[in-house]
Amino acid sequence: MKKSTKTALIVVSSLVGIGLLTTAGVTTYQKTTHKTATKDKKGYQSYTVTTTPALSMSGKVIASKTQVLNAPAGKLQQLNVSDGQNVHQGDILMTVNNPEAQEAVDAQKEMMRQSSRAGTSIKDVAQQANNRANERGKGPSDSQSQQIINDANVDVQEAQNRLVALQSKVTTAVTAPFDGIVSVDYNTKDGLPGLTLNAVDKVLKANVSEYDYHKLHSGDKLSVSGIDGTPTQETTITKIEQIPTDQGKGTTYYPFSATVNNDFLYGQSVKVKIQQSDLKIPKSAVYQGNLYKISDGKAQRISADVVEAGTNYIVKSGIVKGEKIVLNPDSHLKNGEAVHD
DSSP states (O other), X not given: OHHHHHXXXXXXXXXXXXXXXXXXXXXXHHHHHHHHHHHHTOOOOEEEOEEOOOEEEEEEEEESOEEEEOOOXXXXXXXXXXXXXXXXXXXXXXXXXXXXXXXXXXXXXXXXXXXXXXXXXXXXXXXXXXXXXXXXXXXXXXXXXXXXXXXXXXXXXXXXXXXXXXXXXXXXXXXXXXXXXXXXXXXXXXXSOXXXXXXXXXXXXXXXETTTGGGOOXXXXXXXXXXXXXXXXXXXXXXXXXXXXXXXXXXXXXXXXXXXXTTSOTTOEEEEEEOOOOEEEEGGGOBTTEEEEEEXXXXXXXXXXXXXXXXXXXXXXXXXXXXXXXXXXXXXXOTTOBOOO
16 A cells, blocks of 8 residues: 555656646747747838038138238338228338438438539549640540540449439338238337238138048038127138148147128137038948838848948938938848838
């Protein structure tokens, strides 16, 4: 009796064990099946193609041309302009007197007076000698006497030319080389006002970093506005310099310019915004050299005509702004497969 009971217990235990193993196996199978189904049902995300963000920077409004007008050494004779005055090309802005040049003129005049008296004496002596020789029937000829007189006249003419040259240096006029607005600086070492002429036309001056240099081109449109938002103007880039402003350590910056109207002030700080036309997409949208454009709800495979730009790609052709592409294509995505945004 005891042996039968023991056998029955062993059979029951075995059945229970088999049941537990079976339950565990079913559970494991269900978990594995569930995971595979989730992966198979993985969704693809869409991405709307956009342009790269606009470049934003600050700048200054300056005169299109500025020239410091150098005055000769001397003393101020007359100042004809005031600070901020509008002038025209050829206007006399200032006259300067040179005392040293005046002294040279006076000395030249005195020398010429002495030369003139000497020249008259030479002529008289030559004429008298010629007369006496004629009376004796010999002596210098008329031609020799005339040569002496001619040489004296040449000396007088040269002295007169030197006098004219010296007189031109006594008083010097500083004139405006172009139309503009003159700035007057009275705090100078030599006592003469410092004059700087600024052209009427104004330009924007700003700098672009070495990382964004390739994004700018002459003729590109940009918007300029005051720090407070006014005034504003749409204009175009006229020039981009190839030589940087500072070749020291750190990021290198290159100047560029654009014309602005007279609503802006000289020296005004402004904000600059340059819209970009490049199409930007994340690198994850390119798989094995292909893009998947979403058309009529289906993935259309196209060759990726792109160039690398940091963490993104810039699209050269194949898609346009506003179109949608698959953001995360993989080996399971088929050409023509239905894709839900």
